[in-house]
Each structure stands twice: as structure tokens, then as C-alpha cells.
Amino acid sequence: MSKEVASRTKVALVWDLAGSFFRQFASLIISIILARLLSPEEFGVIGMSLVFVGITEVFIDIGFTSGLIQQRDVKDIAYSSIFYVNLGISILLSLLIMFFSPYIADFYEEPQVGSVLFYLAFIPPIAALGRIQSTILTKKMDFRSLTMRNIFATVAGGIVGVAAAFMDFGVYSLVVQQITAAVMSTFLLWYATGWRPKLEFSLAEVKALLGYSSYVFFDQVLRQIFNKIDTIFIGKAFSTATLGFYSRAESLKAQIDTYTSTSLRKVMFPAFSALQQNIQAFERAYFKAFNTVTGLIALLVAPIYLLSDKIIIGLLGEKWAPSIIFFQILLFTTLTSPHIGIMAQAVLAKGYSRLKFKMGLAQRLLRLSPILMGSLFGIVEFAIAVVVANTIVFFVYTYIVHRSLHLSFYKQLKGFIVPNVMLAVFVVLYHFVNDYVDSWILAGLFIIFDLAYLKIIKHESFAMVIEGYNMVKKRILKFKR
Numbered sequence: 001m002s003k004e005v006a007s008r009t010k011v012a013l014v015w016d017l018a019g020s021f022f023r024q025f026a027s028l029i030i031s032i033i034l035a036r037l038l039s040p041e042e043f044g045v046i047g048m049s050l051v052f053v054g055i056t057e058v059f060i061d062i063g064f065t066s067g068l069i070q071q072r073d074v075k076d077i078a079y080s081s082i083f084y085v086n087l088g089i090s091i092l093l094s095l096l097i098m099f100f101s102p103y104i105a106d107f108y109e110e111p112q113v114g115s116v117l118f119y120l121a122f123i124p125p126i127a128a129l130g131r132i133q134s135t136i137l138t139k140k141m142d143f144r145s146l147t148m149r150n151i152f153a154t155v156a157g158g159i160v161g162v163a164a165a166f167m168d169f170g171v172y173s174l175v176v177q178q179i180t181a182a183v184m185s186t187f188l189l190w191y192a193t194g195w196r197p198k199l200e201f202s203l204a205e206v207k208a209l210l211g212y213s214s215y216v217f218f219d220q221v222l223r224q225i226f227n228k229i230d231t232i233f234i235g236k237a238f239s240t241a242t243l244g245f246y247s248r249a250e251s252l253k254a255q256i257d258t259y260t261s262t263s264l265r266k267v268m269f270p271a272f273s274a275l276q277q278n279i280q281a282f283e284r285a286y287f288k289a290f291n292t293v294t295g296l297i298a299l300l301v302a303p304i305y306l307l308s309d310k311i312i313i314g315l316l317g318e319k320w321a322p323s324i325i326f327f328q329i330l331l332f333t334t335l336t337s338p339h340i341g342i343m344a345q346a347v348l349a350k351g352y353s354r355l356k357f358k359m360g361l362a363q364r365l366l367r368l369s370p371i372l373m374g375s376l377f378g379i380v381e382f383a384i385a386v387v388v389a390n391t392i393v394f395f396v397y398t399y400i401v402h403r404s405l406h407l408s409f410y411k412q413l414k415g416f417i418v419p420n421v422m423l424a425v426f427v428v429l430y431h432f433v434n435d436y437v438d439s440w441i442l443a444g445l446f447i448i449f450d451l452a453y454l455k456i457i458k459h460e461s462f463a464m465v466i467e468g469y470n471m472v473k474k475r476i477l478k479f480k481r
Contacts, residue, residue, distance in 0.1 A: 030158030034165055034173065035316045040244030042171040047247040048108050048235045049116040050178070052097060053123055076198070078205040083132045083197040085206060090128035097121035108235055112171060119175050126182045130189035137193060149188040157181025230386065233371050238379055246379065248316065249326035256304065256334050272349030286346055286407060287415065288460060293338045295419040295454055295461025302423045302450070303443040305331050306430055310439060329383040335423075336394035339416065343397045346405060359400055363393045419459055422450040 035043070098121045105114030161177025169176065190196075230250070234243045272282065304311065308328050312320055340363075347356045366389045374382030394416075402409035426446045430439070454462035 030154075030162060030177075032315045033162050034177075035248065035320060037162075037165040038170065038173065040241045040248070040319070042174070042244070043247055044235065044240035044242075044244035045110060045112050045116060045171050046174040047231050047243055048110065048113050048240075049120055051231045051235075052104060052117065053120045053178075075205065077200050077202045078208075079132050079136070079195065080198045081201050081203075081205050084201055086128045086131050087125065090124040094121045094124050097124075110235075110240060116171060116175055119172070120178060122179060123182045126179070126186055130186035132197070133189035133193045133195060136195055137189075149185055149192060152188055153181045153185035156184040229367065229371065230382075233374060234379065234382070237374065242322075242379060245320065245322040246326050246383075248320055249312075249323040249330055252312070252323075252327055253330045253334065256300065256331070257337055272346050282346075283407060286342070286405075287411065289342055290339060290412060291415045291419075292460045292464055293342070294416055295459050296464060297335060297338060298420050298423040299447070299450055299454075299461070299465070301331055301334055302426055302446050305427060306439045306443045306446065325380060326383050329380070329387060332387045333390045335420065336390055336416075339412075340390075340394055340397050343401045346401065346407075350405065352404065355400070355404060359397060362396060366392055366396075418457065419454065419461065422446065422453050 098118050101114045101117035101121070104117060105111050157177045157180040160180040161173050164176045165173035231243065231247065234246055272285065305328060308331070309321075309324050312324050312327060316323070344356060344359070347359065367386075369389050370382050370385035373385035398409055398412045398416075401407050402412070423446075426442065426449075430442060433442070451462065451465065454465075
């Protein structure tokens with residue numbers, strides 16, 4: 001990795017991770033307050049509704065923003081052209097959601113879903129207005145601006161949502177929260193960039209991006225649809241309360257994904273794209289990211305797993321206890337999701353959008369298996385099947401990256417298994433001694449033993465932990481002065 005790209009990548013990752021921490025911390029506090037004010041059924045209703053709004057995100061730009069990031073030189077007219085394409089598509093999608101909202105409510109047999117969806121339909125056009133600004137900042141790896149925008153938007157939406165909940169808005173408190181966050185996010189994106197759309201349009205520029213972007217688009221469409229199948233299936237096959245419990249567990253797990261998968265995906269794509277012509281630098285960057293994230297995830301996930309009952313009951317209240325089992329099971333997906341993200345971004349950065357589409361297609365088909373398990377056995381078995389499917393995807397992606405990018409399969413497998421040894425030991429130990437040993441003690445012992453283990457094997461992640469510790473220590477000493 002060149003020194004310039006390495007430096008920019010490191011700064012970008014630090015900013016995005018720091019932003020993720022503060023944003024998720026704020027989001028966690030907000031969700032705790034809302035979880036205590038609202039019922040599982042109300043969270044189930046918003047979960048059903050957000051499925052369809054989430055799917056529209058992919059259709060807004062048809063993969064064009066990924067194409068703009070991957071291309072090295074982009075004309076300003078291309079940005080303006082894609083801006084108008086995004087805006088036009090988002091308005092159409094918004095109208096379609098409004099039209100079909102009563103029919104979606106009938107499908108779920110939940111009338112409130114229809115009215116909630118109608119208001120949430122305003123989000124796609126609002127989000128589309130800031131899509132190009134976000135793309136420009138990502139391409140420049142200006143994650144400082146993106147981070148600050150995310151934090152302020154999350155806090156603003158949360159404050160308004162909590163205020164609405166106190167005023168007995170019920171499920172519409174969550175609607176107000178989502179719309180406020182979208183408006184604030186777009187406003188801050190316009191403020192952070194000097195770019196404004198011009199009254200110009202080039203069909204040629206749009207067509208030039210289609211070759212790469214079309215496969216990205218179809219892959220993203222499948223990803224969004226299949227990612228939402230869980231919610232659709234649970235909402236239809238089980239009760240609204242069950243969906244509320246599952247979605248709360250999924251939401252907490254998603255916050256961990258933000259620290260691992262999401263941040264890496266956003267940062268590594270532009271970083272890998274900048275190194276796509278330098279084979280050796282690309283390989284070094286890939287394995288450094290792969291190995292480092294493995295060790296850090298184990299260090300993060302294991303204590304959360306060991307303390308899962310205390311986290312959910314302590315933060316959300318006793319009424320959310322049924323979410324614990326789902327949370328514990330789904331946590332295992334966080335062990336492989338970041339690596340799947342890194343592999344996907346490496347393939348895309350090399351320009352193989354068609355290959356990435358095929359990889360994504362195989363991944364989505366595997367995600368159908370949990371529905372069969374859930375239908376035959378139940379909701380817990382459904383969650384277990386989600387983890388198994390995700391693990392199989394990891395091995396499939398590892399093999400494809402080995403064959404297509406010539407990155408050693410054995411080296412990837414070793415890089416994944418070795419740092420997770422201590423995690424596996426403590427998860428097994430937890431189920432034998434949980435009734436006799438306090439989980440806080442187990443979590444503390446894991447951190448001590450795992451750090452010692454990572455130091456002994458001289459793992460890259462240990463150096464990252466020490467560097468982070470020294471950075472925090474330096475900041476604290478500077479603050480005291």
C-alpha cells in the first residue's frame with residue numbers, strides 16, 4: 001500500500017470508526033429510551049414498514065454512485081446527470097410506496113402499517129438529494145465530514161423521536177425520528193460540500209457508467225431484498241411481538257456490524273480502488289485488513305456474547321428478555337460479515353462487478369434456507385440457519401477470491417481461524433459455568449487471555465489495540481493539561 005493511500009485509509013478508518021462509536025452510542029441511548037416508552041408490537045410495525053423503504057434505497061441510483069467512486073477521473077457533468085437520475089427515480093419510488101401501502105398493510109394483516117408507510121415514503125426523495133454529495137466525500141475519503149453528518153443527523157432524529165414518544169405519538173414517534181434524521185443528513189451533506197447540481201445533463205455519461213454500475217445495481221437489489229426477507233417472513237409467519245423481539249436483537253447486532261462490516265466496506269472500497277493497478281500493494285492491504293479485523297472482532301464480540309442477558313435486560317427492560325436468545329445467535333454472523341464485505345470490496349475495486357453480482361446471487365440463494373428452517377421448526381431455528389448460511393457464504397467468497405484475485409485460500413482461512421480460538425473456548429466455557437460464575441468475571445478473563453494470546457502469536461490486531469490505547473492515553477493526558 002502506498003504511503004499516501006495508507007495514510008488516507010488509516011485516517012478515514014479512524015474517523016469512521018470513531019463516528020460509528022459516537023453515532024451508535026447516541027443511537028443506543030435513544031433506542032433504550034424508545035424501547036421503554038414503546039411496545040414490542042410498535043417496533044414490529046415500524047420494522048415491517050422500513051423493509052420497503054430500505055429496498056428503495058438501491059433503486060435510487062441504480063449503482064451509479066459506486067461507479068463514480070470506482071472511476072479515477074469523473075467529469076462534473078457526470079455528477080449532475082446522476083443527481084437528476086437519482087432524484088427522478090426516488091420521486092417515482094415514493095409515489096409507488098404511497099400507492100401500494102394499503103395493499104402491503106393487507107398482506108401483513110396490520111392496518112397501521114399502511115399509514116406508517118405513507119409517511120415513510122417521503123424519505124427516498126430526501127435521501128436522493130444528498131446522494132451525490134455523499135459520493136464525492138467518499139471518493140475523497142473525507143470521512144470526517146461524513147462522520148460528523150451521521151452523528152448530528154442521528155442525534156437530531158433521536159431527540160425529535162423521543163419528544164414525540166413522550167407526547168404519546170406511539171409508533172409515529174419512530175416515523176418522525178426517521179424523517180428528521182433523513183432531512184438533517186441531507187442538509188448537512190449540502191453544507192459539507194461545495195458541489196451543487198448544474199442545469200446540465202449528459203446521457204452519454206450515464207450510459208458510460210452503466211457497464212460497471214448495472215451489475216452493482218442488480219447485486220444491491222438482491223442484497224436488499226434478501227436482507228429484508230427475514231423481516232417479511234417473521235412479520236407474516238409469526239406475531240408482531242415476535243418480530244419486535246427479533247428486530248430489537250437484529251438492531252443491536254447491526255450496531256456491532258457498523259463498527260466492523262459497515263466501516264470497513266465504506267473505507268476499503270476507495271482504498272482498494274486506488275491500489276487496483278499495484279498487485280503487491282493490493283495484496284498486502286487486503287491481508288492486513290483481513291487479519292486485523294479478525295482479531296478485533298473476536299475481542300469485541302466475545303464479551304458482548306458473555307454479557308448479552310445483562311445488556312438487553314439492563315438496557316431495555318425485562319419485557320425484552322425474549323430478544324436475548326436471538327441476539328446471542330445472530331452475534332455469530334458478525335464474525336464473518338466483515339470478511340465477506342472486505343472480499344466483496346476487493347472484487348469490486350478490481351472492476352469485476354459482474355463477478356461480484358454472481359457472488360451476490362449465490363449468497364442470496366443461500367439466504368433462502370433459513371425460511372425453510374423457520375417454517376418447519378420455529379423462529380429460533382430460523383436464527384440458527386441465518387448464521388449457518390452466512391458462514392457458508394464466507395467460505396464460498398474465500399474460494400472465489402483465491403481463484404479470481406489469486407489471494408491464498410489457506411492464508412485467508414488461517415487468518416480467520418487462529419485469532420478466533422480463544423473466543424471459541426470461552427463461548428463453550430460460558431455454557432458450562434454460567435450458573436456458577438458471574439458473566440462479568442468471564443468477560444474480564446476473556447479480554448485478559450485473548451490479549452495475551454494475540455501478543456504471543458504476534459497478531460496484527462494486537463498492535464492495533466496498543467496503538468489505539470496509546471492514542472486514547474495521549475488524548476487524556478493532553479486533556480488533563
